[in-house]
Amino acid sequence: MAAVYQAVCRRASALICRFHSTYVRKMRYLNDLKEDDSLCRQAQTSGTFYLFHNLSPFLQEVGKQYLVPQVSAAEMKRILEKFKEAEQWIEKSVLIGCSDEHVPHFALDLGALEKSVIESELKGSFTNLRKALFVVDEKDSPLLASAQSLLRWHDSHQYCSKTGQPTQKNVAGSKRVCHASGIIYYPQMSPVVITLVSDGSRCLLARQPSFPQGMYSALSGFCDIGENVEQTVRREVAEEVGLEVESFQYSASQHWPFPSSCLMIACHALVREQQTEISMNSLELEEARWFDLEEVVEGLKREPGSSKQDDGSLLPWFPPKQAIAHQLIWEWVKQQTSQLA
Ligand SMILES: NC(=O)c1ccc[n+]([C@@H]2O[C@H](COP(=O)([O-])OP(=O)(O)OC[C@H]3O[C@@H](n4cnc5c(N)ncnc54)[C@H](O)[C@@H]3O)[C@@H](O)[C@H]2O)c1
Numbered sequence: 583m584a585a586v587y588q589a590v591c592r593r594a595s596a597l598i599c600r601f602h603s604t605y606v607r608k609m610r611y612l613n614d615l616k617e618d619d620s621l622c623r624q625a626q627t628s629g630t631f632y633l634f635h636n637l638s639p640f641l642q643e644v645g646k647q648y649l650v651p652q653v654s655a656a657e658m659k660r661i662l663e664k665f666k667e668a669e670q671w672i673e674k675s676v677l678i679g680c681s682d683e684h685v686p687h688f689a690l691d692l693g694a695l696e697k698s699v700i701e702s703e704l705k706g707s708f709t710n711l712r713k714a715l716f717v718v719d720e721k722d723s724p725l726l727a728s729a730q731s732l733l734r735w736h737d738s739h740q741y742c743s744k745t746g747q748p749t750q751k752n753v754a755g756s757k758r759v760c761h762a763s764g765i766i767y768y769p770q771m772s773p774v775v776i777t778l779v780s781d782g783s784r785c786l787l788a789r790q791p792s793f794p795q796g797m798y799s800a801l802s803g804f805c806d807i808g809e810n811v812e813q814t815v816r817r818e819v820a821e822e823v824g825l826e827v828e829s830f831q832y833s834a835s836q837h838w839p840f841p842s843s844c845l846m847i848a849c850h851a852l853v854r855e856q857q858t859e860i861s862m863n864s865l866e867l868e869e870a871r872w873f874d875l876e877e878v879v880e881g882l883k884r885e886p887g888s889s890k891q892d893d894g895s896l897l898p899w900f901p902p903k904q905a906i907a908h909q910l911i912w913e914w915v916k917q918q919t920s921q922l923a
């Protein structure tokens with residue numbers, strides 16, 4: 583009877599599935615892979631793999647383009663056979679997505695294997711993520727960022743912080759379990775607010791000492807435990823530049839892999855026109871100043887290389903479009919120009 587009931591349920595859910603959009607079916611499939619170890623293990627045999635070596639993604643340079651190759655399961659097998667304990671390596675892979683046709687994508691860090699062997703077999707090179715994110719196609723950057731963050735999280739959560747015992751990952755890599763205590767660990771992101779402060783006609787951009795020369799960005803800061811987004815925006819602006827936020831508006835969000843895994847929550851904030859004197863916190867920032875519209879528009883046109891003047895000084899430039907700070911600055915320019923029109 584139970585078997586008949588299950589068969590009816592399966593048939594019903596298959597019928598319901600047929601009416602779902604490609605997106606819904608894809609998300610349901612990914613969720614099944616996370617929940618069902620044997621289904622995911624099977625998926626590894628037909629999936630594709632994005633490779634990393636000590637958290638640096640594998641890229642291929644073709645002409646002027648940098649491609650992010652997906653290595654087939656068969657190719658993966660062939661390469662791993664060159665090393666000992668080949669089977670074990672596939673088990674280290676983590677699920678990072680799937681195609682519309684449900685071909686699962688995995689990320690795998692081959693950090694303990696000889697880098698040059700893999701590079702010459704696959705004709706490419708493992709490239710630092712900070713460079714990779716800005717040279718690959720726009721659609722590939724978020725994928726590389728989230729894959730690296732997940733691999734990094736697994737690498738640094740090998741042991742239970744309560745019992746000190748090793749933790750085991752599920753096949754998809756969506757969690758790790760300590761079998762001694764039963765504690766389940768899930769991959770984490772730290773929430774960070776990034777705020778473009780404006781006084782109505784100018785915007786405030788700042789430099790941290792670690793920024794590349796000439797680059798200015800919006801203010802950013804990690805959320806403290808217990809804070810909501812509004813409280814973090816107000817606190818960070820007060821801490822870093824000594825100003826009081828009057829009002830703020832959410833813009834967008836982005837996952838950011840540095841320093842480990844941040845959820846960047848981007849906001850526009852307004853301060854009173856009469857209270858715009860900056861009192862910079864020099865422990866965090868090396869410069870903070872107001873920029874008018876013309877200066878921002880010029881800065882957006884500049885690239886790091888083109889910012890150097892003949893006398894060696896640098897004209898300001900802003901983060902590239904892959905960073906959400908860029909989007910905030912663009913939105914501010916659009917809003918200012920629409921006000922002027
Ligand atoms: N994508 C973008 O456009 C963009 C732009 C600016 C900053 N960011 C990211 O935002 C992050 C945070 O900005 P910030 O450096 O101004 O933050 P911040 O002003 O809060 O200062 C950083 C300091 O906060 C402390 N801190 C508190 N919680 C932390 C945590 N969970 N992890 C690490 N350090 C923590 C540390 O002492 C650290 O040195 C940066 O790491 C940067 O990568 C991204």
Ligand SMILES: [Mg+2]
Nearest residue numbers: 801802803866
């Ligand atoms: Mg900061």
